[in-house]
Amino acid sequence: MSDSATPTNNAIVAYKGSGSPSATMVGGARDLRPVGPTYVFLTLITAYVALQTLAVFASSGLLKALSYAAAFGIVLCLVTVAAYLPKRKTGKNLGFGIALALYYYGFVASAAMNLSVLDFGTAIKMMLVPLFLVVGAAFETQNKIDTWRRPSVRWMFGLMVVLPTLLWLWQLGTGKISFGGIGEVSIFANRNNAGLFAVTLIALLNVLRPEPLKNLFVYLAAGAAFGTLGVLLAVMAALLLGVGSGRRIVFLGGVAMVGAALLYFYPLDYGVFARINPVVTSIRLIVEDRIDIANVTYGELVRLLQTTDVSFIFRLKHWLNIWSTYTSAPFESLVFGLGVGASARLSEVGLIPHNDYLRVLVECGPVAFVGFVASIFLTIWHCGRRWESVPLIAVAIYFMTENLVDNFVAMAVFFFCSGVLARRASFRREDGPLVEAK
Secondary structure, eight states: OOGGGSHHHHTTGGGSTTOOOOOOEETTEEOOOSOOHHHHHHHHHHHHHHHHHHHHHTTOHHHHHHHHHHHHHHHHHHHHHHHTSOOOOOOSOOSHHHHHHHHHHHHHHHHHHTGGGOOHHHHHHHHHTTHHHHHHHHHHTTOOSOGGGSHHHHHHHHHHHHHHHHHHHHHHHTTSSOTTOSSOBTTBSSHHHHHHHHHHHHHHHHHHSSSOOOOHHHHHHHHHTTSOHHHHHHHHHHHHHHHOOHHHHHHHHHHHHHHHHHHHHSOOOSGGGGGHHHHHHHHHHHHTTOOOTTTOOHHHHHHHHTSSOOHHHHHHHHHHHHHHHHHTSOHHHHHHOSOTTHHHHHSSSSOOOSOHHHHHHHHHOHHHHHHHHHHHHHHHHHHOSSTTHHHHHHHHHHTTTSOOTTOHHHHHHHHHHHHHHHHHHHHHHHHSOOOOOO
């Protein structure tokens, strides 16, 4: 049998060509198998979102506890499916094995060294979600059908969008939360995590469809959906890095300049725009050396900024405090970390850092940190400068300013899509040269 007829290359057929949906041809005949392994992931993760939505809507502690157990069951099920998939040629080694080996070696060593003070709930999440990376890559080697053609796939994806959105609107309508407020939003811990989920859904859409989403406005709308400035800026940076060309750079630059000018002369105290002015003021105070970040108090920040929105400088102050705590720790803690949950336990304000890279370094040690960063870098490297990379780059950037690894559903989608898209890109390179994003 020629190389062009191998099962591996058949897996690529649905993703090349004109981009119009078509069933994959296997051995010259239409493959009518009803589902592929990616369908299993979509079914399980949709059921998980539905369970979490019901738990929050009903304020049920039992359902919430059941969702925690379901998360572990989902990982176990998907890893089992991946282990028993037929062995096929997988193409280029993506390097995920080495990256995850480093991550888990450092993670387990840190957990063993700090067992008495370990935050087990968070540790379990941080242990489970990176597995979706290898699961996604393994599932993509078996993908011989056009998943998006199935109506049930579109329905399940729609449910993942609609259920959290309806719950959020119900919370707003009943006064349980306020738009722009702090605290839980829909099934998420805060607006930042909700915004992250919106971005990862675009990555999932790119996995399910034969061709990636190529609409700038949809990406920007997802970034601004929950009024989070950080997500919007991360998406804009990802667009420039992932698919930035002459026209797009001019367009995004023009939008940023016009928006900045309008907000300067006509400040808006609404949604994402309300966050801009405090950030600009904070930067000006830092540049003018009017703030000693390490020693300034929360009350002084409120007085200087004339607002209670001091999140930008608060993050910087919190990071410095956690870094100082880590660097002054004993040698074994520098090597193995302070333990999962130590950031909140040892910091002045009792909170984990709004920076997952710093968190992994401080809590799990440099070995786990290198593995964590390498797994994300390898994904983006293999995907290259393409539309598929945009949501992945946005999440990688946003890791720098938010606590995201606790968000099981968004992290599961992110790592799964990362594995799928990296493997898909490697197949495309073997089948022919990659076409620059248009």
